[in-house]
Amino acid sequence: MDSIEVSNLKVSYDGKKYVVDDLSFSVREGEIFGFLGPNGAGKTTTIRVLTTLIKPTHGTVKVLGMDVVKKGMDIRKRIGVILQQPSYEWNLTVENNMLVYGTLWNIPRREVKKKIDELISKFELEDIRKTNAADISIGQRRRLQLVRELMHDAELLFLDEPTIGLDPIARKNILTYFKSLARNGITIFFTTHNLEEADFLCDRVGIINHGKLFAVDSIDNLKASYEGERTIEVMVNRNPRILAGKLKQKLDHISVEEPVTDDRPLKIITRKVPETMEIINDFIKEEASSLLWLNVKQTELEDVFFKVVGENRNE
Amino acid sequence: MNSIIRLTYRIIRSALDINTISFLVLLPVGYLLIMGLMMGSIIHSFSYNGINLSYVSFIAPGVVADQILMGGSMAGWVLWSDKRTGMLEQIFSMPFSRFEYQLSNLLAMILVTFGGALIMILVAIPFISLRITAVGFLFVFIYLVLGTLTFGSIMLALGATVRSNQVFNVISNVMFFVVTFTSSVFYPITSQTPRPLAMAARLNPLTYVVDGIRNAFLNASSTLDIYYVGILIVTSTIFMAIASYTYKRIRLSATV
Structure with a gap:
């Protein structure tokens, strides 16, 4: 009931x-x-x-x-x-x-x-x-x-x-x-x-x-629906918002959560980890930026939440 | 236990702390003893409705009636405070209706008024000539109930409408002052009273409460009391309706 x-x-x-x-x-x-x-x-x-x-x-x-x-x-x-x-x-x-x-x-x-x-x-x-x-x-x-x-x-x-x-x-x-x-x-x-x-x-x-x-x-089903997806957290020392823009422009089916302040990591949820890494690499070279921190992990509830909320932010 | 009794218990329990009780008792006792006895040194005695009275005997019924304003302002304060402390919303999420809350608030204030009035009578007894009868007590009871419903409802409407503590205190203090001093609490309304003041007194429900209780204290109740009671039934009905209206429009805190 x-x-x-x-x-x-x-x-x-x-x-x-x-x-x-x-x-x-x-x-x-x-x-x-x-x-x-x-x-x-x-x-x-x-x-x-x-x-x-x-x-x-x-x-x-x-x-x-x-x-x-x-x-x-x-x-x-x-x-x-x-x-x-x-x-x-x-x-x-x-x-x-x-x-x-x-x-x-x-x-x-x-x-x-x-x-x-x-x-x-x-x-x-x-x-x-x-x-x-x-x-x-x-x-x-x-x-x-x-x-x-x-x-x-x-x-x-x-x-x-x-x-x-x-x-x-x-x-x-x-x-x-x-x-x-x-x-x-x-x-x-x-x-x-x-x-x-x-x-x-x-x-x-x-x-x-x-x-x-x-x-x-x-929660298990929500996580499973993002099976194969990874959450990449990346911190660069310069222009993280430009990196976010490039990622959105070049890759489909990607969720990018921009940091509120520059000392927080950029959060990316994607199935295309190698392609994402390549774009990050190119960005670092083009912008003469440095990679401060990078982490690739299994998608968790928090990531699912950010993805759902982020995708529907403007509705 | 009945919902209204439980809510009334809660209001009395939470509203009546030692500071509030002290204020409720000491202010009217101060009026009665300090003002009554001090003014008594210059106003020795005078004739009221054909009865020779000391000044303290004259103002004692007024001070008893003033308990209505004390109880009334507490009704508004309780509502305002419940809005501020989140208790109003919490109570409305429990098995109580808005009507039950309003009724219990007024009932609690009637009890506070009676308690205060009883204390004032006991304090006044050694200083005044009291000629009250059983019927007189009945009249006092009716006047206190109708007066509390009138002024309690005015204060409930204020508590429902006003958002800030300062505004609530300023309005209730000014009202307390104006209502008390434009009634017959401290002086009789006679043909010698300045016309605007006499007019204000006639429009002031407290005048009818005070005169009615005074008549009961002096065993001088007459058919005029039916007129006073009638007026108070009308004022209490009007102000209770206004209080219900403002109270229904209270918007609980607006977090999305």
Whole structure:
């Protein structure tokens, strides 16, 4: 059974431009589904429709078998949501934040207290248990926001870039916990910029850009679809953008991700490694440039992401 | 537990810290004792509705009624703060409707107003002549509820509309000042009151709340109270409708 079914979803805030444009996908029960895309791609808007915070402009969306427009309240009873925006009761302690949150979810007082002890110990919040949320760090507040959502038993969790601001240990800890939740049958819809996290956590991913969905598949299948392709990372000391232009001009079916700054490598995804090397070599001679660094590797999720996003940048 | 009770509990729990409680109690106590007793040294006693009163007995009902403004400004503050701290969006992603949130906010403020009013009455008792009856208590209850709904709704509309903390504070402080001083909290509205001020007082819902509570305190409630209650039902209905309208238009943070 599918926990989420999205069909031809379109969302417009101003009635003119669609920030989410004709999305169709489904998420299976017990699956961890990653929703990947650059800033402004439409991830958060999609999550807002799925969590019934906003209504779709067009299309149908079902969550746990219920229509998001007609059954918003029933859906919200069964889901957990960690929004991208930080949220906390600024003048309550960490413990009381959790207590109030548990009460909002109508969890009996004794059970709430037990759950607080369990979560505080599991996620190492003991040191800040009695500290006001206003006085803890941004990362600690994020941890509180995450842990608070685990107070109640949701069937489906929506996590909108949940690990922003977390230190690596806390991140690993929380991702491992999410993985264990999925093993117990909870479905997770997860948006992130961090492709390493998606690779670690997700069963399948969807890649979205400019409101459109360009790929939905398992990570292994996505990587396999680029079988035979290699990612070449190259750094030259002069004019990397001219090199990028030459590569695009001379070779078909090539993806070139230009560096944001000159101290970052040029990323090329291609099946034609020898030809690419030849062009790089010619460029170095013609431009009297030097090769600073070169690396050829198997294509990874990050490369697939850059290729999909890069190919569809102007659509 | 009912959704509205849970939300009300959350608002009271998160909004009432020690600083807020101190402000809610100390300011009106200051008005009552400092202003009431100090002004009492120059205004010995005067006749109000045929009853001879000390100045502190005169302003005590006004200070009790002023709790409405305190509760009301908190309603707006809670909404504004929930927008700022992301709690509003989080609550709307939980099984609560916007209407339940609005209602619980007003309910929480009614409770805060009652708490404050009770403290003011207890503080005032040694200094004033209180002749309240059971029916008088009923009137006080009705006036406090209708007043909180009126001013709480005004502040909710403000909290829903305003984005910046500074603007919210400036508007609510100016409103607090204007509403208090153009009502009958500190002086009676009589034929000798300057005409513009008398006109402003008649347009100010707080005047009806204060006069009504004052009548109840002095056991002087009359058919005029039905007129006061009627006006307050109208004002609370209008402002609750305005609050609902502005509140429905709140756009949650606009990240794509």
